[in-house]
Amino acid sequence: MIPAKGLAQCRHQLGLDQSLPGQYVQYLDNSLHGNLGTSYLNGQTVGKAVKQALPVTVELLVLSQLIALVVAVPLGILAALRPDGVFDQVSTGVAFGLLAIPAFMLGVLLVYLFAVSFHVFPATGWTPLTQDLGDNLKHAILPSLTLALGSLAVYMRVLRTDMIATLREDFITTARAKGMPTSHILLRHALRPSTFALVTVAGINIGTLITGAFLVEFIFQLPGIGLLTLSSIYARDYGIVQATVLVVAVGFVVINLLVDLLYAAIDPRTRHARATV
């Protein structure tokens, strides 16, 4: 039993005796000043907990997206080169297969294959990037792959569709009539104008992947934002849950801002919107 006096003192310390709007304003004020509060559980500042967890999740996201794009872009281009050709049909089949497998199953499957059967990569755990790069990558590769495969299928399909449309454009005929080699036409002429949808989809996808990472972090026991959130929910450590939700939301907004900026980089027409009539 907690004495009534101690309870009141604790409530006061946590600001729970203020009105709800008052608490909210206080929270906003603190957050904007970088103070996300302290963990109810162990007294550690929330900021510190998030700071430790965030790099893990960010690395996971970055790696997974790198893998997805590095594989999806060439495959998408090749599939678009001969629509409904053998390569296109096989890659489409594989892509839909990957899309149909849920991440938790894919993760377990990868663990079984690479960790249990062949002992190539560790099944769980994490080494921070700053400590040992090789070890870090070893731990990161399976979870990144799990996260990547779903994105990969989507990216490939989206790029393929746009690429097919671009290859029908007049300026591609112009490039052909100039006698430029096919690889040059695909990479220098067709790829960039075909990436608008890909960039949009990737932006939204990365946003949702932040939560997708929760599952993967749980499966592989990675000390990222996902695992932090999940364990905090179980422990009813509301301060941390609040903070991770904030981080995810900010992350989503920042990524979509970057996507908008990327449009301008890809398409000069959006930069000079005023110049066109």
Next chain:
Amino acid sequence: MRARRDRQTTGYPAAPETSGPLLEVADLTTHFRTGRGMVRAVDGVSFSLDRGRTLGVVGESGSGKTVLSRSIMGLLPRTNVVRSGEVRFAGRELTALTEAELRDIWGVEIGMVFQDPMTSLNPVMRVGRQITESLRHHLGVDRAEGRRRAVALLDSVGIPEPEQRLGDFPHQLSGGMRQRVTIAVALACGPRLLMADEPTTALDVTVQAQILDLLARQQRERYMAMVLVTHDLGVVAGRTDEIAVMYAGKIVEKAPTRTLFSDMKMPYTEALLKSIPKLADPSHTTLSVIPGRPPDLVNLPTGCRFYPRCPYAQQRCRDEEPPLQEATTPGHVYRCWFPVGTPEGRDALDRNRREGRLDAGAPVAPAGA
């Protein structure tokens, strides 16, 4: 001259010189397999073109003129195309070449200008790059030399401040300027043949004349041969040596330009010419149009392909396809049983007028229209 010099300085292999015509097209046929059936877009076309000469190819939309120009180049879709016939260019048979071999001819020996400058330039690539990339690829010039030549090219096609324009994207230029750029692109490697596919159709009337004059000047200065494809007889009138009129995939009349206008034999040519408004006409004169529309290239009529729309059409035109026959002027050929300006033609036209019919069922235009 410029083309020759380029090739020598860069060690580019010169094509074998022959004394014959630069381009010889013989019985060229290009069909497309579609869900509806075989589209006979080009159906047995033959002509030849000498160095430094200009051939105008005239026809309505859907007459096969654009497919003809692409087919000559070999610039066709990879699948569902059936092409036969011969295309000899500078002594080489283009139809026998693989696409990889054709790439050494495209842009280098044969340049192409397209219809719509709004869509034929890459929207996300700077103008300079679009000109220099073929120079660098084909002639192996370095960055600085490519740039220097691009400036000279833009200057020669009449673009002010060429240095600045190199860094522009196509959307920063007007339609006329863009078409000048596409011409510069086509001329970059000094081709001996320029295929211009409706180069002025998408442009303002005031700009059309400028672009046509530019093409004519470039052609003269570079001693290039040119195939000028258009639906507008007015465009080719003063700017070609010879005109081929196409209808439903076939050449229906071909003659030296002056002859074609003064002594046309094919009723279709006459109808095309009549459909051009004349300054001498009083205002509010009803424009003479060709009734009906070009035939479906999947289900072509038997006999003459123009008979359903022809004011001269007789039973024979339905039954038998007229062969290409020679007129009195050398180089003048036409396909017609009842040619314009002959007693047979006059009789046929009079008979149709008396009976108040035209084979398509539309009323016959009053005499003198």
